[in-house]
Amino acid sequence: MGHTNVFTHLVNSEEELRDLLGHPGKLAANKTIRILDDHCRNYIAKSSFLVIATSDVQGNCDASPRGDAPGFVKVLDDKHLVIPERQGNRKFDSLLNLLANPNLGLFFLIPGLGETLRINGRGYVIRDQAILEGMAVQGKVPLVGIGVEVEECYIHCAKALKRSGLWQPSTWLSEDQLPSIPNMLAAHIQLPDERVTPEEIAKSLHESYTKRLY
Incomplete structure (x- = not known):
């Protein structure tokens, strides 16, 4: 199906974008790490909510929430973590995308904290019982999980959450x-x-x- 573009003034290159908006500062340009260090592990252990971004081989994108008690995501080592797959609507948008294209992005939140943790890597639908049994809730073991091989980790600043007033009840x-x-x-x-x-x-x-x- 064709698309009619209602936008008439498009930015078409990185050069044009940089001319308009500039370049990252020294700190932002050098904050990415390649492993789950102790700081990332501590953040994940206190996080009760994340968003997982995936796409299929055609580039059709999806962003899906995951949430549970703090620490529901299990870090295995400095390069791997697991997200349990709880009951949902059984559409399996994220899982089906990962079967076709393992590239993913994760966006972790801690309620009350403005800064977020972003992780990029590759995801796989796993059935490792030895791992999943340790993620049971109310006696129910997840049948599958999302195993993630970490490629990038970095903290995202709090500007978006501060602008939105997300954690301020007075704005709700x-x-x-x-x-x-x-x-x-x-x-x-x-x-x-x-x-x-x-x-x-x-x-x-x-x-x-x-x-x-x-």
């Missing part, structure tokens, strides 16, 4: 101002023979969150 919307997720899903889901109501979706979400979290 009240419950009645939040978008209705059941209404959104009811509008988005297209079934050939039936219409799903917001009430049905709300019930389904509640059951999933309370009975099928693990």
Whole structure:
């Protein structure tokens, strides 16, 4: 399917981009390391949330959240970590992408901290029971996990989170101002023979969150 570009003034080269925006400073240009040192391990041990970015061989991209109690990601050594695959929607967007293209990016957050940890590398869908058994929650062992071979690690500054006020409760919307997720899903889901109501979706979400979290 063709695409109509509504943007008329494009930047088309790194040279043009640098002329507009400049070059990184000395500290930013030299902050990347190639291993999980003690500082990275400590950050990961305290992180309860990450985003994993993947793409298929055609370049179609996906970014998917993962979250659990702090330390849910297991560091094996200075080059390898494992993310457990908990129950989800069974679309397996990240896993299917990794089967086709192992390149990935990870974005770790610690609630209340502005700086984030970014890790790039290669990911694999693993079934190593000796590893996964140690990642069980409520007696449920993950059937698979994402094993990551680390290539780059670096801290990302806090400007984006400070601008957004993400960790400041005073900036949060009240419950009645939040978008209705059941209404959104009811509008988005297209079934050939039936219409799903917001009430049905709300019930389904509640059951999933309370009975099928693990």
